[in-house]
Amino acid sequence: ETGVTQTPRHLVMGMTNKKSLKCEQHLGHNAMYWYKQSAKKPLELMFVYSLEERVENNSVPSRFSPECPNSSHLFLHLHTLQPEDSALYLCASSQEGWAGFYGYTFGSGTRLTVV
Amino acid sequence: DAKTTQPPSMDCAEGRAANLPCNHSTISGNEYVYWYRQIHSQGPQYIIHGLKNNETNEMASLIITEDRKSSTLILPHATLRDTAVYYCIVNGYGQNFVFGPGTRLSVLP
Numbered sequence: 126e127t128g129v130t131q132t133p134r135h136l137v138m139g140m141t142n143k144k145s146l147k148c149e150q151h152l153g154h155n156a157m158y159w160y161k162q163s164a165k166k167p168l169e170l171m172f173v174y175s176l177e178e179r180v181e182n183n184s185v186p187s188r189f190s191p192e193c194p195n196s197s198h199l200f201l202h203l204h205t206l207q208p209e210d211s212a213l214y215l216c217a218s219s220q221e222g223w224a225g226f227y228g229y230t231f232g233s234g235t236r237l238t239v240v
Numbered sequence: 241d242a243k244t245t246q247p248p249s250m251d252c253a254e255g256r257a258a259n260l261p262c263n264h265s266t267i268s269g270n271e272y273v274y275w276y277r278q279i280h281s282q283g284p285q286y287i288i289h290g291l292k293n294n295e296t297n298e299m300a301s302l303i304i305t306e307d308r309k310s311s312t313l314i315l316p317h318a319t320l321r322d323t324a325v326y327y328c329i330v331n332g333y334g335q336n337f338v339f340g341p342g343t344r345l346s347v348l349p
Contacts, residue, residue, distance in 0.1 A: 129283075131283075158336070158337075160339075166341075167242070167339045167340055167341050167342070168284070168339040170336055170337070170338065173336055181336065213281060215283050215284075217283075217337075228274055228276075228286040228289060229284075229286070229337055230286070231283030231284045231285070232283050233282055233283050234281070234282065234283050236281065
């Protein structure tokens with residue numbers, strides 16, 4: 126356990142489904158992140174939340190919708206996904222919106238398969 | 241884009257030291273060098289970070305050149321469980337972590 130918990134660990138969904146990924150951090154951090162990792166590709170930053178406000182959205186399609194209700198929880202709502210959206214989705218948290226002296230702490234990820 | 245360049249892959253014999261290089265020639269004075277590793281299909285795991293001085297912890301040592309344009313991560317006695325992708329990241333205040341492709345380290349028996 127790293128202090129960042131992601132659920133579910135695995136998810137299979139059809140292209141017309143709606144599902145949500147959940148991330149919870151128990152570290153007292155005030156910034157949270159969603160990354161996407163497709164097969165054989167580097168991690169891509171999707172969204173950044175600092176102090177519960179979205180501060181970055183890296184040209185992510187609207188079928189991905191993040192939500193940060195408080196500094197401990199982060200969701201990624203999914204709808205009408207495409208097969209190419211199949212990937213490992215990773216959540217991370219940090220203090221003060223930068224890696225600083227403690228780095229980012231990552232969860233174990235959700236392996237998403239879109240069929 | 242990532243600010244670092246790493247070799248795509250390396251092999252290391254079990255029990256020997258693994259030395260993973262990283263080039264970051266455009267690093268700014270207030271940017272840190274971080275090293276993470278990712279074991280297959282898990283989240284990246286923090287290893288070590290530094291600014292100017294060499295650093296050591298229970299996992300590894302980090303050697304940063306005097307001009308700070310490159311660094312080396314040293315795993316002193318590699319084990320099979322150290323097989324992973326290793327990422328070198330340069331990061332400063334107000335910046336987000338940007339990952340490159342990293343170095344795939346294979347520790348061989």
